[in-house]
Amino acid sequence: MKPTTRETAIFAMLGAVMYASKLVMELAPNIHLLGTFTIAFTVVYRKKALYPIYIYVLLNGVFSGFAAWWIPYLYVWTVLWGITMLLPKKMPKKIRPLVYMVVCALHGFAFGTMYAPVQALLFGFNLKGMLAWIVAGLPFDFIHGISNFFCGILIVPIISVLRLAERAIEKN
Secondary structure (H helix, E strand, O other), rough: OOOOOHHHHHHHHHHHHHHHHHOOOOOOOOOOOOOOOOOOHHHHHHHHHHHHHHHHHHHHHHOOOOOOOOOOOOHHHHHHHHHHHHHOOOOOOOOOHHHHHHHHHHHHHHHHHHHHHHHHHHHHEEEOHHHHHHHHHHHHHHHHHHHHHHHHHHHHHHHHHHHHHHHHHHOO
């Protein structure tokens, strides 16, 4: 699974693109392309998609601080990567976009719930406190899930562009 020099450069750029896209879209809370990129990179690069995903996570820590909010980032994107890895590689072309959009949306809807256990441990919440934290975040998770669904429209085009670029590089 060790990346080649070319892949290292590509994955560094893709991780930076993820981070830059997050910065550009920060004015709109919980609306971003991170799920879109995670799914697209996973479909194209499979196991190696973890490289750009974790470059993004590392960049978040470097530029925004390795604080309590950052710790769940160590696994929340891996959950989406893992679900995407479980999807059939050869889905019918007609349903691919919808499947990817739904998976992306579900990740957004579940984001706060996935985040909650670490927050509970770090801040000493009991089960009741953790559930209250999840419920308080539901409006944000709703926005997150809906926006992930619509941002997911870009997944198939991004996959196509990445595959086209990979084929062009292989020819040279």
